Structures are given as structure tokens and as C-alpha cells.
Amino acid sequence: MKEEIRMVELQNPIIPGYFADPSLVQYNGKFYMYVTADPWGTDFLSCWVSDDFQNWTFHTLNWPTKAACTTSLSEVNKVWAPSVIQKGDTFYMYVSVGSEVWCGKAKHPLGPWENMLMDKPMIQGDSTKYYHVIDAEAFVDDDGKTYLYWGSGWNWTNGHCFAAELNDDMSSFRAEPVEVTPAHYFEAPLMVKHNGKYYLTYSEGKTIDETYEVRYAIGDHPLGPFTEAANSPILKVNDSLQVYGPGHHTLFSYAGEDYILYHRHRLPFVKGTAYRQTCISKLTFDEANNEINKIIPYHTQLFPDLAKEKRLYIQPETITGSSSYADYAVPGKLTDRDYGTRWEPADEDKAPVLTVLFDNIVAVDTMEVRFEYPWEKYFMKVEISSDNNDWTVAADYTANGILGSPVNVLIGKQCKFIKLSFMTLESSAKPSIWEIMFY
Numbered sequence: 001m002k003e004e005i006r007m008v009e010l011q012n013p014i015i016p017g018y019f020a021d022p023s024l025v026q027y028n029g030k031f032y033m034y035v036t037a038d039p040w041g042t043d044f045l046s047c048w049v050s051d052d053f054q055n056w057t058f059h060t061l062n063w064p065t066k067a068a069c070t071t072s073l074s075e076v077n078k079v080w081a082p083s084v085i086q087k088g089d090t091f092y093m094y095v096s097v098g099s100e101v102w103c104g105k106a107k108h109p110l111g112p113w114e115n116m117l118m119d120k121p122m123i124q125g126d127s128t129k130y131y132h133v134i135d136a137e138a139f140v141d142d143d144g145k146t147y148l149y150w151g152s153g154w155n156w157t158n159g160h161c162f163a164a165e166l167n168d169d170m171s172s173f174r175a176e177p178v179e180v181t182p183a184h185y186f187e188a189p190l191m192v193k194h195n196g197k198y199y200l201t202y203s204e205g206k207t208i209d210e211t212y213e214v215r216y217a218i219g220d221h222p223l224g225p226f227t228e229a230a231n232s233p234i235l236k237v238n239d240s241l242q243v244y245g246p247g248h249h250t251l252f253s254y255a256g257e258d259y260i261l262y263h264r265h266r267l268p269f270v271k272g273t274a275y276r277q278t279c280i281s282k283l284t285f286d287e288a289n290n291e292i293n294k295i296i297p298y299h300t301q302l303f304p305d306l307a308k309e310k311r312l313y314i315q316p317e318t319i320t321g322s323s324s325y326a327d328y329a330v331p332g333k334l335t336d337r338d339y340g341t342r343w344e345p346a347d348e349d350k351a352p353v354l355t356v357l358f359d360n361i362v363a364v365d366t367m368e369v370r371f372e373y374p375w376e377k378y379f380m381k382v383e384i385s386s387d388n389n390d391w392t393v394a395a396d397y398t399a400n401g402i403l404g405s406p407v408n409v410l411i412g413k414q415c416k417f418i419k420l421s422f423m424t425l426e427s428s429a430k431p432s433i434w435e436i437m438f439y
Contacts, residue, residue, distance in 0.1 A: 008305035013277035041078030074098030139191035152187035159186035182217035212245035376429035377401030
């Protein structure tokens with residue numbers, strides 16, 4: 001008898017913060033998710049790691065960086081759109097920096113990574129062709145042959161998709177690249193093979209507005225030709241769910257099911273911005289018609305429950321703040337288990353304070369904080385009290401600040417109140433938090 005898999009409901013977005021263009025690797029029982037950090041990238045590459053697909057820890061990689069991946073042809077664009085695969089005992093990365101494609105390798109998903117071509121890009125920038133050299137994605141076929149797909153448009157129009165088979169060195173092409181652009185293509189190509197057919201999936205529209213969506217075309221060979229499917233697009237704006245601009249995705253399988261990871265805009269949605277968040281949905285095929293079924297971008301998705309232990313969570317009675325930036329950024333959002341909501345103080349509040357109240361005196365071991373930007377430093381002092389009068393300092397980060405996600409603050413005592421007092425410095429990020437958890 002087949003063992004029944006226990007499921008858990010994941011909440012979209014699945015990681016805290018503004019991250020786009022996901023790529024996923026599964027290795028030794030862990031998931032490694034590589035993402036573009038918004039808005040519009042950073043000087044480094046972000047990677048989130050989880051062993052249960054529920055609790056993610058933020059990392060930055062040693063490579064690629066903007067400083068290490070710059071040539072005379074580079075544009076100002078930062079580190080974007082990673083694609084990471086494993087082949088044999090080596091991991092390979094294809095990443096966009098400065099509108100050029102760079103290739104790296106490592107023996108572990110977290111590195112250390114090295115540029116396979118020393119100080120050179122794999123595909124140089126070429127503005128004369130009026131397309132951006134970005135969004136490279138690798139695909140390993142059943143026969144072991146590996147292909148690379150890349151290309152975007154220029155001034156938000158006229159997307160071009162190029163493809164080529166890779167040599168065994170994984171850093172050069174076996175033959176000259178060919179253009180395989182399908183109908184309604186703009187950028188973010190991703191190849192998947194199913195039942196002998198090659199599905200070239202991609203994005204059309206502007207990632208900065210609601211027109212961004214996922215389309216696909218089908219062919220009989222990795223290099224095409226490709227014909228757009230009759231039911232394309234399969235993932236697009238959904239006003240009723242307040243999902244805007246879903247796209248630039250990756251696909252992966254786990255426990256016999258297929259899933260799509262993609263980004264969408266944060267709420268409240270503002271056109272022209274690039275504050276995108278990573279989400280998951282199930283992906284299924286219409287076997288009879290060789291089609292990918294349309295995807296409804298629900299705010300939750302069932303996934304195998306891989307948590308090895310259930311931590312005892314302590315729910316506060318209330319969390320109050322000295323101020324709030326807006327009605328969508330209030331202290332009550334800090335314990336709603338939703339990375340789409342957060343608390344942020346008013347701009348004029350130069351000494352923001354959060355006060356946590358439990359219904360009784362409780363033993364709190366750890367406070368877990370998810371700040372808005374995990375690579376930024378935040379300066380705060382954490383105090384505890386049993387009566388709201390006498391306070392004891394549990395942790396003090398006002399001198400050197402603290403960064404990461406999650407930030408785990410050891411409390412290790414009984415209390416009824418916990419107070420977080422923030423400093424706002426010109427050199428630091430404004431205090432803003434997605435979630436606070438107490439264990």
C-alpha cells in the first residue's frame with residue numbers, strides 16, 4: 001500500500017522580501033532557491049535555503065558580484081536572473097550581470113563559486129542587435145545533452161530568444177547559437193520536456209506592470225521550431241486574487257508532482273515598480289492535448305509536509321507600535337503568517353517602538369524576526385518585562401546592528417511583555433518587519 005503523504009498549506013509569497021526570477025536546486029535533502037533581489041537587483045546574488053520548504057534562511061554568495069562581472073561592454077544592470085543546475089558532481093550557474101551572461105561552477109550549491117571563464121562573460125553584451133543579453137536558462141535533456149536559452153527585448157518590445165547546445169565544458173557552445181523566438185515572446189525562457197515534447201515556456205509583457213504573464217510553445221526538438229500552444233498564456237494577472245504581473249518562473253518536481261515558482265508584485269500594487277515576491281503553484285499537463293493546464297495563482301498551495309519537528313509557537317495577545325506607515329503596514333500584520341504583509345513605522349517616527357503583550361507570563365526561548373531587507377542592517381534593543389514597568393535588556397544591537405533572515409534573538413526567560421526599540425540612522429534601513437514569531 002502506498003504511504004499517504006502528509007500535506008501542509010504553504011502561504012504565498014513563500015519567502016519574506018522582494019525577490020524575483022527564481023531558480024531551484026534540490027541537494028542532500030535541502031532546497032536552494034536562487035533569486036534576483038529587488039528593486040532591480042543588487043551587487044550580489046541571494047540564495048534561500050530550506051530543508052522543509054516552509055522555513056527559509058537567507059544567504060549571499062561569494063560570486064557573482066557586480067564588481068567581479070563587469071566589462072567594457074557591460075551596462076549598469078546589476079545581478080539578475082540566475083539559473084542553477086547540477087550535472088554530475090558539479091553545480092553550474094548562468095547569470096545576468098550588466099546585460100551579459102556569466103557562467104560559474106561550484107561543488108556545493110552555496111559555493112564557493114568561481115567564474116569558469118576567469119574574468120570574462122560567456123555571452124558578451126551587444127547593443128547593436130537591440131536585445132538584452134539576459135535571462136539565460138540551462139536545460140539538460142534525457143540524453144545528457146545540455147542547452148542554454150536566453151534573450152529579452154529592447155525598450156520593452158521585440159523580444160528575441162536564442163539557444164545553443166553546450167559543450168562538455170559547460171561554458172562554450174557546440175555550434176553557433178540560433179534564434180528560436182516563439183510567438184508573443186519577450187524574455188525569461190525555460191525549457192521542460194514532457195512525454196517526448198519540448199515545452200519552451202517564457203514571459204511576455206512588462207515585469208513592472210500587470211501585463212507580465214507566462215506563455216509557452218511546443219516543439220519536437222530542443223532547438224525548435226516552436227509553435228505557441230492554443231491555451232497560452234497559462235499564468236496571468238488575476239484581479240479577483242490581486243495578483244499582478246506573475247512571471248519569470250522555474251519549474252520543479254517533488255514527490256511525483258510538478259510545481260511552478262514565479263514572482264508577482266507586492267501589494268499594494270504600484271505600476272512602474274519592481275518590488276516582486278516569489279510564489280508557488282501546482283503545474284499539471286493535459287496529456288491528451290499535449291498542453292500545460294492554465295494556472296490560477298492562489299494565495300495558498302498544498303505541498304508535502306517535510307518539517308522534522310513542530311516548534312511550540314506562542315501567540316501574542318497584541319502587538320502595538322508607536323506609529324504605522326499606512327493601514328496596510330500596521331503591527332497587527334506581524335503575526336498573520338503572511339509574507340505579503342508587514343509593519344512599517346511612519347516616516348516621521350524617528351524612534352519606533354513595538355510592544356508585544358502575551359495573555360500571561362510565558363517562557364519565551366527565542367524571538368524570530370523577518371526584516372524587510374535581509375541584507376540590510378537594523379539597529380534595535382530588545383527588552384522584556386513581567387509588569388510593563390521594570391524592564392530587562394535581552395539583546396542590544398544598537399551599536400553594530402543586525403542582519404539576516406531569520407534573525408533569532410535569544411530571550412530564554414519568562415515575561416509578559418517584549419519591547420523592540422529601533423534606532424533610525426541615515427546609514428541604515430528604515431525599520432520594517434514581515435513577521436515576528438515567538439517560541
